[in-house]
Amino acid sequence: MSTYIVALDREVLPEGLVRGRMDTAELVIWRGASGSVHVWEDRCPHRSSRLSAGRNMGAYLEDPYHGWRFAEDGTVIHVPAEGGKGHPEISAHVLASAVTGGFVWASAGVLETGDFAGPPLRPLHFGVSANRVAAELDPTKTRITPWGAAACMVYGIDPDAMAAHRMLTALRRRLEAAG
Amino acid sequence: MDARDDPVVWNAWYPVGAPTDIRRQHATRTRLLGHQIDLTIHKTWISAACEGRPLPVTERLGYVWTTLGRPDGPPQSLLEYYEVDRVTMNIWSTPIKCSGLRIIDNVIDNAHFPFVHPGILGDAAHPDIITAEPIIDEGGTLWLPSQRAWLPLTQSVAEYTYRIADPYTVILYIHRPQSPGRHDFLGIFAQPVDEENFIAHKMFAWVHENWMDERRLKSDQQWISVQDKYVLERHTEKRLPLAGLESSVSVDVGSLAYRQWLRDKGVRYGAVQ
Numbered sequence: 001m002s003t004y005i006v007a008l009d010r011e012v013l014p015e016g017l018v019r020g021r022m023d024t025a026e027l028v029i030w031r032g033a034s035g036s037v038h039v040w041e042d043r044c045p046h047r048s049s050r051l052s053a054g055r056n057m058g059a060y061l062e063d064p065y066h067g068w069r070f071a072e073d074g075t076v077i078h079v080p081a082e083g084g085k086g087h088p089e090i091s092a093h094v095l096a097s098a099v100t101g102g103f104v105w106a107s108a109g110v111l112e113t114g115d116f117a118g119p120p121l122r123p124l125h126f127g128v129s130a131n132r133v134a135a136e137l138d139p140t141k142t143r144i145t146p147w148g149a150a151a152c153m154v155y156g157i158d159p160d161a162m163a164a165h166r167m168l169t170a171l172r173r174r175l176e177a178a179g
Numbered sequence: 180m181d182a183r184d185d186p187v188v189w190n191a192w193y194p195v196g197a198p199t200d201i202r203r204q205h206a207t208r209t210r211l212l213g214h215q216i217d218l219t220i221h222k223t224w225i226s227a228a229c230e231g232r233p234l235p236v237t238e239r240l241g242y243v244w245t246t247l248g249r250p251d252g253p254p255q256s257l258l259e260y261y262e263v264d265r266v267t268m269n270i271w272s273t274p275i276k277c278s279g280l281r282i283i284d285n286v287i288d289n290a291h292f293p294f295v296h297p298g299i300l301g302d303a304a305h306p307d308i309i310t311a312e313p314i315i316d317e318g319g320t321l322w323l324p325s326q327r328a329w330l331p332l333t334q335s336v337a338e339y340t341y342r343i344a345d346p347y348t349v350i351l352y353i354h355r356p357q358s359p360g361r362h363d364f365l366g367i368f369a370q371p372v373d374e375e376n377f378i379a380h381k382m383f384a385w386v387h388e389n390w391m392d393e394r395r396l397k398s399d400q401q402w403i404s405v406q407d408k409y410v411l412e413r414h415t416e417k418r419l420p421l422a423g424l425e426s427s428v429s430v431d432v433g434s435l436a437y438r439q440w441l442r443d444k445g446v447r448y449g450a451v452q
Binding site: 026041042043045046047048049050053064065066067079080081082083085087090 | 284289290291293294295303306307308410413414415416420424425426427428429430
């Protein structure tokens, strides 16, 4: 189980919801009222609705279908149709996550963020597999998150953001054209 | 999976469109259970065929019904539909991107009213619902009687009964408090295009009242359906899990009864195995 970057810390705003992916899992990333960032599978445990279609109310995340409320630890604290009863035995699928170096990291298994810090570049989506992109890039300056089998997201650090971004977009054009 | 391997689904009747829509749009091609259906518009009726094989057709409840298999009777009926004092309409036939079983599970579930249809079928101040024990009659039809939920329009609790005769259809009986024993009807008939896509055909048959304006009623019903379409297309799992995978609570009795009923029938097409 690898650890991947799933978002930039600065992009996860209070009361906002960020959609992400990691391998085949769809993710919802949100910042709670406590200030900490949570990475969950984007799936309500009740009827499999995308939680990212719901609302971030700070203290809890509200599911779009039945208004179930999920506390920051992922447990169900309020089911409206049952008079607001909580269900501590039901929980969203919470992934191990951490914020370091300006990035949000997550893992379906054990979290290993490693040493990767610097001014973060704007992440770039590539329409080719993670392996093909990895072969072209410097692993000390980039981290690659697979998005399914045929796409990936590239996160980088570089003090010269403009030049690095230009290099990455040129690489993307070349790899996607090669098909 | 191949729908042929699911006899209950394969041998059921499905609507393929409203005759008026088919004629107006010259819709001579549609899909059902992964197969192309060719429609031929005749002067007085519409015929259907699959790869040259003629299929049985029946016009009923405002739609043209056909089947790819061998059903053990005609499509389900609703005698009240033909009562003279009813307003009957086809609300719409619209494609939705998930399993058709999902919309049946959506219709029989009153708990979503305050969140998906706020101010129309429910509001956040009255989220409580009352359920009753499901019944399976001698014909094998699943009934969810007397499901109660707050209705903002009348500022009172409304009562609904749901009738599921086939895996992909449901008829709503809206109880009329002013005339006990009579109901207003809505029908949701799913035409499964494949396991993860269907066309929702919606039937309307309410007792006529003087305030009714057909155009307004139709657009109101379409508005409710479009709100459901929004949540239906936002399921991470497009098929309906019949067991496990999704957690349920005490108010989900109807939903659980439907899943159990599907399991007992051996339905797998459009469901998570």
